[in-house]
Amino acid sequence: MYEFEFARPASVAEAVKALSEEDAQALGGGQTLIPTLKQRLAMPSTLVSLSGIDEMKGIHSEGGQLVIGGAMTHADVAEGAEAYPALAALAGQIGDPAVRNRGTLGGSIANNDPAACYPAAVLGSGATIVTSAREIAADDYFQGMFTTALEEGEIVTAVKFPQPEVANYQKFLQPASRFALVGVFVARFADGVRVAVTGASEEGVFRWGAAEAALATDFSADAISGLTVEADGMIGDIHGTKAYRAHLVGVMTKRAVAAAS
Amino acid sequence: MTKVSMTVNGTPMSGDVEGRTLLVSFLRDQQGLTGTHVGCDTSQCGACVVHVDGKAVKACTMLALEAEGAEVATIEGQAAADGTLNAIQAAFQEHHGLQCGFCTPGMVMSAAALLKDNPKPSEGEIRHYLEGNLCRCTGYHNIVKAIMAASGQDVSAIAAE
Numbered sequence: 001m002y003e004f005e006f007a008r009p010a011s012v013a014e015a016v017k018a019l020s021e022e023d024a025q026a027l028g029g030g031q032t033l034i035p036t037l038k039q040r041l042a043m044p045s046t047l048v049s050l051s052g053i054d055e056m057k058g059i060h061s062e063g064g065q066l067v068i069g070g071a072m073t074h075a076d077v078a079e080g081a082e083a084y085p086a087l088a089a090l091a092g093q094i095g096d097p098a099v100r101n102r103g104t105l106g107g108s109i110a111n112n113d114p115a116a117c118y119p120a121a122v123l124g125s126g127a128t129i130v131t132s133a134r135e136i137a138a139d140d141y142f143q144g145m146f147t148t149a150l151e152e153g154e155i156v157t158a159v160k161f162p163q164p165e166v167a168n169y170q171k172f173l174q175p176a177s178r179f180a181l182v183g184v185f186v187a188r189f190a191d192g193v194r195v196a197v198t199g200a201s202e203e204g205v206f207r208w209g210a211a212e213a214a215l216a217t218d219f220s221a222d223a224i225s226g227l228t229v230e231a232d233g234m235i236g237d238i239h240g241t242k243a244y245r246a247h248l249v250g251v252m253t254k255r256a257v258a259a260a261s
Numbered sequence: 262m263t264k265v266s267m268t269v270n271g272t273p274m275s276g277d278v279e280g281r282t283l284l285v286s287f288l289r290d291q292q293g294l295t296g297t298h299v300g301c302d303t304s305q306c307g308a309c310v311v312h313v314d315g316k317a318v319k320a321c322t323m324l325a326l327e328a329e330g331a332e333v334a335t336i337e338g339q340a341a342a343d344g345t346l347n348a349i350q351a352a353f354q355e356h357h358g359l360q361c362g363f364c365t366p367g368m369v370m371s372a373a374a375l376l377k378d379n380p381k382p383s384e385g386e387i388r389h390y391l392e393g394n395l396c397r398c399t400g401y402h403n404i405v406k407a408i409m410a411a412s413g414q415d416v417s418a419i420a421a422e
Contacts, residue, residue, distance in 0.1 A: 003279060006263065031304065031322060034323070038302065046280075047280060097317055097392070098319045178392065178393075
């Protein structure tokens, strides 16, 4: 790692101030950032740890939504989000136990890894991302691989999850990295169905509109039997071809619907 | 340099560290607690697992300054002061849960974290919990057996492979 200064502010306001310094970088749980720093792929002047900010912690219900602090670890969510079982189950499948004890919700969605699990839950739930500056709808937040609507120095302080009638996440595990080779989050609300896919696309997490439309009229695995996603635009690598990932999107969506129904 | 203070195995410890100093470097290089191993240094292998405020973490993927004020437990604190092994360590010895021993500190610390939350885990739960701990010698069977035995469960049904 290159040298950097370390700051651990106690409030969001202090963190925002610290992040206004040139080349300052926010540190969530560090489960992606620290390996990145070790490879010298990043050279921040100051790392601003978000782990000491109490206002970014906690899980509570508010107006029918489950509000989870951005600094909550995957283990915290797996244990504490029992009001939203599909989300708790997703959090409990990220990485391994030691990684889940450090990695955070805010860190995961700020990074927006194309194979991360949380983006599928956030987009699939139609959640709202609360930042140090504003609130952003999930549909506007994810803008492609490792790209989000966050501005420089903007911090994800919480995520508000609407709670669907039923939901499920199915992850086809890439067993070495423990990321999703393909992961599909399906959520049925009174006014429609959302299907969010991670791991598959070169554009990062995306909604599968055709499946959403089909499931809105018939929420069953059979309803999407005739549907396919284009292999073009899928990720192709040594772990799976574009066509394989495109196929898995259909398979995992069906499994998620079957598990949720 | 910044001063960092934490309690390690019940003993207050402090030292001057850089922002980039990893928790595992603080433990090994500054405090001489070399029982915590660095295997892959990429948070894959789990040889560096320690407990921070009771939770298993990979000490190679946490900055020392993030552990300011924390209660840290390492493999050195597992046995009694007179060297008597704890139940997990004794079971690893009894059931041949190690060969070269490199992964063992992380395995024991992960097992301790598991048994704290789940005192009687099934074989499947143990295997699942150890996803982030790699062993290249044993093939895991005897590690799983040792953890079952340490939790007071009958291991006669687990085949010796």
